Amino acid sequence: MKKQVVIVDYGMGNVFSVSRALEFCGAEAVLSADAAVIEAAQYLILPGVGAFPDGMQELSGRGLVEPLRRYARSGKPFLGICLGMQMFFQSTEEFGFHEGLGILPGMVKQIPDRKADGSLRRIPHIGWNRLLYGAAKDGAIATALGDNFWGYFVHSFAAETAKPEHRLAYCDYDGFEVTAVVGSENILGCQFHPEKSGLAGLKLLARFLGEETTANPAFQTELAARK
Amino acid sequence: MIRLIARLDIKGENLIKGVHLEGLRVMGDPQAFSQKYYLDGADELIYIDSVASLYGRNNLTEIVRRTAKDIFVPLTVGGGVRSVEDVRHLLASGADKVAINTAAVKNPGLISEVSRRFGSQCMVLSVEAKQAAPGKWEAYTDNGREKTGLDVVEWVREAVKLGAGEVLLTSVDKEGTKKGFDIPLLSAISELVNVPVIASGGMGNLDHLFDAVEKGHANAVAMASVLHYGQLTLPQIRSACRERNMVLRDYEKTSSHC
Numbered sequence: 001m002k003k004q005v006v007i008v009d010y011g012m013g014n015v016f017s018v019s020r021a022l023e024f025c026g027a028e029a030v031l032s033a034d035a036a037v038i039e040a041a042q043y044l045i046l047p048g049v050g051a052f053p054d055g056m057q058e059l060s061g062r063g064l065v066e067p068l069r070r071y072a073r074s075g076k077p078f079l080g081i082c083l084g085m086q087m088f089f090q091s092t093e094e095f096g097f098h099e100g101l102g103i104l105p106g107m108v109k110q111i112p113d114r115k116a117d118g119s120l121r122r123i124p125h126i127g128w129n130r131l132l133y134g135a136a137k138d139g140a141i142a143t144a145l146g147d148n149f150w151g152y153f154v155h156s157f158a159a160e161t162a163k164p165e166h167r168l169a170y171c172d173y174d175g176f177e178v179t180a181v182v183g184s185e186n187i188l189g190c191q192f193h194p195e196k197s198g199l200a201g202l203k204l205l206a207r208f209l210g211e212e213t214t215a216n217p218a219f220q221t222e223l224a225a226r227k
Numbered sequence: 228m229i230r231l232i233a234r235l236d237i238k239g240e241n242l243i244k245g246v247h248l249e250g251l252r253v254m255g256d257p258q259a260f261s262q263k264y265y266l267d268g269a270d271e272l273i274y275i276d277s278v279a280s281l282y283g284r285n286n287l288t289e290i291v292r293r294t295a296k297d298i299f300v301p302l303t304v305g306g307g308v309r310s311v312e313d314v315r316h317l318l319a320s321g322a323d324k325v326a327i328n329t330a331a332v333k334n335p336g337l338i339s340e341v342s343r344r345f346g347s348q349c350m351v352l353s354v355e356a357k358q359a360a361p362g363k364w365e366a367y368t369d370n371g372r373e374k375t376g377l378d379v380v381e382w383v384r385e386a387v388k389l390g391a392g393e394v395l396l397t398s399v400d401k402e403g404t405k406k407g408f409d410i411p412l413l414s415a416i417s418e419l420v421n422v423p424v425i426a427s428g429g430m431g432n433l434d435h436l437f438d439a440v441e442k443g444h445a446n447a448v449a450m451a452s453v454l455h456y457g458q459l460t461l462p463q464i465r466s467a468c469r470e471r472n473m474v475l476r477d478y479e480k481t482s483s484h485c
Contacts, residue, residue, distance in 0.1 A: 016321045020296055049318075050346050113421070120421040122446070124348040124392050127228050127423070128270055128476035150476040152270075152301055154323070154348040196301045196323060198265075198478065225266050 002028040003209055006041035008068070009033050010058040012083065013047030014195070021195035024218050025206045035067040043209060044071055048083025052092040052108060052157065055083050056100065065101065072103040075186050079208050085182065085189030086159055094157050103187060105162035111155075111176055121174045124156040129171035129192070131180050141168040141181055141188075144207050149200050151180060151192025158191065199223075228474045229440055230447035231464060233264035233454055234273040234427060237290060237306070243277060244455050246403035248355065248370035251277065254455050258294055264454065265298045267461035268478040272298065273395065273425075273449055275326065275353075276306025277370055288320045295321020303395070305353050311340050318345065326353040326395050329368040332375050332382075335389055342390030347422075352391035354379060356412055357399045364412055371399035380415055387420045394420065395449065398428040405431025405452055413443030425449050433459070433467045440473060 005022050007015050009031040019029035022045075032038060046068065048055050059065050072078055072088075080088045087100045092108035100108070115121050131149045133142035153171070159179040161167045169181035182189040188208060194201035199222060206213045213219045235242050235257050242257040254260070261272055274294070276287045291304050304317050305326025314325050331338050331352060342350040355371050356364040356379045364379035375382075383394055396416055398409035408429045417424045426445035430436060430453045439445040453459050468475055 014318060014321070014323060016292075016319060017295060017299075017323070020321070021299055024297075024299070049323075049349065050344070122421045122423055124346075124422070126348055126393060127230050127446070129228065130477065148477045150478070154301075154346075156347070193301075193323075196299060198268075198299055198476075202299060222266070 002026065003043060004028045004030055004041070005043040005045060005209070006030050006032050006038055007045045007047060008038060008064065008084075010055070010062055010064065012050045012055050012058050013081075014049055015047060017195045018045060018047045018081065021202055021205055024202055025209060025211060026216055026218065027209055033062045033064065035063055038064065039067050039071055039074075041071070042076060044076065044078045046078070046080045046084030046087065048081060048087065050083055052083060052086055052094040052100070053096075053098045055087055056098060059087070068101055069103065072101070072187060077208060078187050080189035081195070082155060082191060082193055085191055086157060088182070088187065088189050089159055092157065104166055104182060104184060104189070106160050106166065108157050108159050111158050111173065111178065116175050121176065124154055125173050125178060126154050127152070128197075129153055129173060129178070129180070131169040131171055133169050134167075135164065136168045139168055141183065145169070145200070145204060150197065151190065151194070151201060152196045153178070153180075153192045155191060159189075228446075229468065230270040230425075231268075231461065231468075231475070232271045232273055232425060232447050232449040233261070233269040233461070234275065234449040234451045235261060236275045236277045236451065237287065238277050240290065242455065244403065244452055245277075247399055248277070248397070248402050249372075257290060260455065261294050261298060264461060265300055268465055268476075269300060269461055270476055271301045271303065271447070273303045273305070273326065278306075288316055291317060291322050292320040303351055305351070305395070310337070311344055314341050314345060314349070318349070324349050324351050324393070326351040328353040328355060331386060332366065332368055332377065335385065338386055338389040338391050342392060347390045347392030350391050351393045351395050352383065352386045353395045353397070354383060355397050355399050356409070358409070358412070362411060362415070367399055371402070379412070380419060383416055384419055387422055391422065393423045393425065395425045395427055401429030402427070403452055404429055407431065407435040408439040408443060408445075410438055410443045413439060413445050417444035417446075423447060431458075433464065436464065436468070437471060
């Protein structure tokens with residue numbers, strides 16, 4: 001029996017790629033903007049590409065803000081990707097002050113466009129970056145993803161968790177610590193795109209589904225093709 | 228951090244390769260090539276529909292959909308992208324970014340529209356540059372056939388102000404020649420803007436890549452002929468870059484952990 005994952009389809013996500021990545025991991029992906037389907041999900045993903053205020057507007061226009069908050073409290077696995085993860089937080093300063101879902105305490109702020117030495121930092125942060133774990137180095141995520149996990153990032157804003165223990169991984173972008181993975185209990189969020197981070201990203205999705213990648217034939221085929 | 232990008236120019240259903248973006252030769256099924264490059268560790272793929280602007284259409288959606296199905300790295304798609312609606316279609320088909328040249332030249336407002344709607348990271352300005360005089364380049368469209376009268380430096384500066392989040396900088400003079408990237412062009416643009424710049428056109432050997440990064444300050448390097456003809460493979464390129472102490476995605480180790 002395939003695990004069914006509901007992907008919130010609110011017009012702001014690369015839902016095609018996320019669905020394909022889940023299928024690769026052996027799950028069945030269901031796109032929905034229906035509150036009842038979302039709340040009944042066993043696994044839920046909030047994807048997202050674009051601006052935070054637009055994202056919140058699209059969610060609230062579909063009556064999904066409260067259902068998503070309720071789902072978050074349900075204890076069932078909930079993954080936010082990129083903008084989806086950013087909207088887990090209380091607020092953003094993108095295009096003025098805007099409220100988020102408030103599932104995790106903290107806010108989303110612009111990546112500083114100057115480095116410590118005053119020179120320009122390229123914004124958006126586009127490209128691959130290696131995860132670092134800092135204080136969370138002994139946690140479950142650090143253990144699962146390992147020391148050579150590279151994620152693909154594209155963003156101009158980054159989350160600042162109010163509770164340090166919610167930051168499970170970060171990456172160093174020209175001297176700025178970009179929050180890369182956040183989580184608390186059933187909530188998991190990643191700033192990078194696991195659906196675009198090659199096998200490493202697929203591994204994160206498999207973990208979210210509670211799957212062992214070693215048992216998955218698709219992973220085996222893919223690894224064999226690389227040899 | 229350097230990104231190694233495989234660039235596939237598409238005509239109809241085929242991967243093609245030309246010289247100076249012209250004299251196109253059919254190479255085969257783009258999907259077979261892109262699958263190989265993905266498995267070999269390409270950090271990104273770029274698909275350009277090379278004739279879309281000429282015929283005023285965009286037929287990439289289907290190819291993108293097929294490609295994106297099994298490739299889990301970022302995909303940039305360009306050629307004949309004219310409107311926010313075209314962008315929406317491509318993104319829904321699995322593209323992560325769109326590269327726009329002709330339509331942006333005709334209507335620079337499109338750059339702002341796309342970047343406002345989908346984020347600047349999605350809006351790649353594609354520039355076809357031909358040298359006009361030492362240190363001066365003119366922007367072209369339609370595979371280097373049509374002059375725009377725009378100075379490349381001025382045009383890139385304006386486009387980035389309007390919201391372009393990345394620049395795909397193709398030297399028409401160097402494209403397909405395997406004689407190396409246009410380094411003065413690359414440096415001029417990398418120094419000008421603080422968005423990432425992708426060097427494209429001219430890679431024939433590893434030194435060309437090193438020059439693009441070390442002298443041209445490119446953030447990413449797009450490769451076509453050198454890969455399509457099997458002259459170099461991505462694993463070879465990756466290990467040569469590592470020996471040169473360039474920072475690359477640690478692709479091999481990541482995959483062996485799975």
